Amino acid sequence: MTSHARTTLAAAMTTALSAALVPFSVLAQGSAAADTTSEKLARGKYLVTVAGCNDCHTPWKMGPQGPEPDMSRMLSGHPESFVLPPAPAPQGPWIVAAAATNTAWSGPWGVSYTANLTPDPETGLGKWTQRNFTETIRTGRHMGRGRQILPPMPIPMHKNFTDADLEAIFSYLQTIPVVKNRVPEPLPPAVPVAAK
Numbered sequence: 378m379t380s381h382a383r384t385t386l387a388a389a390m391t392t393a394l395s396a397a398l399v400p401f402s403v404l405a406q407g408s409a410a411a412d413t414t415s416e417k418l419a420r421g422k423y424l425v426t427v428a429g430c431n432d433c434h435t436p437w438k439m440g441p442q443g444p445e446p447d448m449s450r451m452l453s454g455h456p457e458s459f460v461l462p463p464a465p466a467p468q469g470p471w472i473v474a475a476a477a478t479n480t481a482w483s484g485p486w487g488v489s490y491t492a493n494l495t496p497d498p499e500t501g502l503g504k505w506t507q508r509n510f511t512e513t514i515r516t517g518r519h520m521g522r523g524r525q526i527l528p529p530m531p532i533p534m535h536k537n538f539t540d541a542d543l544e545a546i547f548s549y550l551q552t553i554p555v556v557k558n559r560v561p562e563p564l565p566p567a568v569p570v571a572a573k
């Protein structure tokens with residue numbers, strides 16, 4: 378074989394190989410991206426489940442074994458239709474009261490209602506960015522700069538989530554069923570708490 382023939386053969390083989398490989402590598406990249414997304418969403422779902430978000434952000438109903446989160450209203454926060462009478466006055470060491478739905482609490486901070494975490498743009502997190510979410514959890518302030526997030530939202534614990542965990546949680550929350558539910562604003566304490 379002449380050196381010219383060898384070069385031509387090598388060039389032809391390279392072309393044939395890359396023709397075969399290019400579509401394959403594009404496909405491989407596509408499915409790797411899909412895997413990463415589905416793994417991230419699965420991780421987010423897992424974290425939301427074990428970190429107890431449903432305990433407070435999903436209204437409870439009476440089930441066969443007692444009160445349980447009503448998953449048909451998953452993570453939609455305190456129901457706007459459930460208007461509560463004034464909270465009972467604290468008695469002795471019993472300083473916190475919770476509503477039947479476990480979505481509203483009264484305590485030394487006033488009355489707090491759990492937020493709608495579904496992707497509804499008007500009443501939930503639909504317009505939030507990853508940054509809004511991460512900064513809220515890290516700083517304990519609405520979108521990282523608004524008012525302070527009140528108890529019993531476990532900011533002191535949840536601020537320790539890694540960035541990757543907060544990304545997985547937020548990505549998953551953006552995929553759950555939309556529920557339109559406008560949660561009321563919190564109420565100030567009946568007796569103002571002395572400033573520290």
Ligand code: HEC
Binds near residue numbers: 429431510527528
């Ligand atoms: C023990 C009850 C409780 C648990 C558990 C809980 N939350 Fe909350 N969360 C609350 C309450 C109450 C509020 C509203 C506080 C307020 O209005 O200041 C809140 C507020 C929030 C907010 C702020 C919304 C806004 O508009 O600023 C986000 C985001 C949030 N929770 C996400 C989560 C996620 C995600 C989880 C699970 C990883 C979770 N919460 C678990 C009680 C809880």
